[in-house]
Amino acid sequence: MKLSVCYMVKDEILSLPESIRNTLPYVDEICIVDTGSKDGTLGYLSDVELSEKKIKVQMYSWDDNFSAARNKSLEMATGDWILVLDADEWIDKAHYKKIRKLMTQKPESYLFTIMHFMQDPHWVVNPKVIYGQAIRLFRNNGYKYEGIVHNKLTIDNPANVDTLGVYNFEYKGRHKVKDKAVQNKRLMDKKIKAEGWTQRNCIHYADIYRQVWNWHKDDPIVAKNAIKYLNKSLEIKHNFKMVEVRNSLLKEVEHVESQRKSA
Secondary structure, eight states, X not given: OOEEEEEEESSOTTTHHHHHHTTGGGSSEEEEEESOOOSSHHHHHTTSSGGGTOEEEEEOOOOSOHHHHHHHHHHHOOSSEEEEOOTTEEOOGGGHHHHHHHXXXXXXXXXXXXXXXXXXXXXXXXXXXXEEEEEEEEEOSSOOEEOSSSOEEOOOSOEEEEEEEEEEOGGGGGGGHHHHHHHHHHHHHHHHHHHXXXXXXXXXXXXXXXXXXXXXXXXXXXXXXXXXXXXXXXXXXXXXXXXXXXXXXXXXXXXXXHHHHHO
């Protein structure tokens, strides 16, 4: 069975080359949708092993819709299965044997653990890692993403694979955090205007500020905004995980403010 990897990229020259080097030898094709890179990303791709015809690239005019761009990459895939990666991600080469085995099983899709490295693991002792989960491997059966931002794959009941993880080197994109926050806030404002303040929308809005706070601890107001929208989500419905996130942010803010007072 054939495995296609799908990327959606923009200005990823700092991370995409490494991701492709760690992916290309173990898959049957790579499908890349570029939404308007200006940093030489496509120039790099022209020098990769295109002679093998394993890499396909399409330009896509950005229309404020992450799902539309993601879905364009899925349309390019000719494999029996699709693996979705971001430009700053890759999977340990030893795990591709497990992935091939999963492709012979009955489930339509699989949840992978996403390990977000907030610091360079090669030189930082005990790097900060944030864990999450997402559907990354699924049959090429016409499934689509939904949502203009924080897109979600329309597949129910994915199988959970605890032993398989995606390495997300988030620290490489820290220079774009504030720009992404501005874009995501604008898209979330559109989404909230259409849907209202659902619990999911409150959490996603809080996450915009939380991600900025992860890299810019000099402004506690950013974290307080995240806390504000987490509290708003909890008013709609209690969620133990969100309580933990909120309490963790409260402790961080208290620590930063106490350091300021003692300085």
